[in-house]
Each structure stands twice: as structure tokens, then as C-alpha cells.
Amino acid sequence: MKEQLVVITDRKCAADNFMQKLFSNIRRKFYLVLGFVPLVVVVSTFSPETHAAEFEIGPTYTSRFNGGFGITFSERFAGKYDLGLSLISEQKWEAVHVSNNGNFWAAYVMHKPSRLWRVLPSEFSLGANHWFKNQSPINGCKVGYVLAFKYRFGNDFSIGWRHWSNGDSCVPNRGQDLMTFGWKF
Secondary structure, eight states: OHHHHHHHHHTOOHHHHHHHHHHTOHHHHHHHHHHHHHHHHHHHHHOTTEEEEEEEEEEEESSSEEEEEEEEEEEEETTTEEEEEEEEOOEEETTEEEOOEEEEEEEEEEEOOTTSOTTSOSEEEEEEEEESOOOOTTTOSSEEEEEEEEEEETTTEEEEEEEEEOTTSSSOOOOEEEEEEEEEO
16 A cells, blocks of 8 residues: 555656645635635626535545545536535544545536425435545545435525545545535525
8 A cells, every 4th residue: 555655656747746735735725715716606607507606514434534524615507517626624544644635526416306205315416526636545546426415405505415436446445425514605
């Protein structure tokens, strides 16, 4: 495992170095989020098919809650497509320090038919994601899948679970989970 991490570290490209520096500083993370939010607002303004932006926050989970947290900003298009940015903080997994990471993702959203039981989640979503950096013993590779479900309370609030995985296309394949509390605005 340590040899694999050394090889990955030796092969860093300029983009990986930039992303590592970006996420090692809270001020830089703030600027990234600050840059993404106006982008979502501009797209929302000029696209009549956007519905609402959503902010989600919550603890990270990998086999257990591991001391990290994540935030997600997303925008819904045509009522069924989500485009988002997620930032994941440092965390510990099986005594291994996992540094900050983040990803862009896009997902197709399926809504629960109103005639089904109320215990089912309000929404399921499935899509693809791209991690900013790939030095995590959790992710394994930069490209993967995202699966999520949400319970909506009224129009503005939600509780959900988001799971990122590489679908066993590379190793390791631990997956990254985020329990979310969301607010749509």
C-alpha cells in the first residue's frame, strides 16, 4: 500500500499539485466555493429550465463516521438533472489520514411517484463524478459514480445520503459516503 502511494506521489502532474495546494488552505477552499456559487447563479439566471440551487452539509462515513465533514452545492436543471460540487474535509479511516478532497458530479434524478408509500425517499439520483485528486486510500481513481437518495420536507429542506464509488473499476474501492442536511434556495 505504501509503495502504491509513493508511486502515485511521484507521478503527480501540475494539476494535482495545484489541487493539493488548493485544499491545504481553508481560504483557498472558500474562494473555490465563492467562485462556484456565482457560476450557479449566472447559469440559473440565463437558463429558464433551472429549478433551484441547493446547499448540503454533513458528516462523512466510510464503514463508520470518521471525523470528517462535507459540503455540497448543486443546481437542478429541467427538474431531473443535478450538477454539483462537493468538498470533503480531512478524515481518518482505519488509522490512515485521508487528506481533503472534492469532486464535480452530474446525476439523473428520479422522483418518487406520489402513489407509493410515504416511507420511500422523495428522490433517487445516479450519475458520474470526477475527484480533484487521487491520493486517497478510499477512492482509488479519479472517475467514479455517485448514488444518492433524499427525503424532502416541504420545498426547502432535505435529509439524504450520497455515496461515491469507483464501481470496482480500480482499487481500492472503499467508497465515500456523506450524510446530508440540505436547504434549497
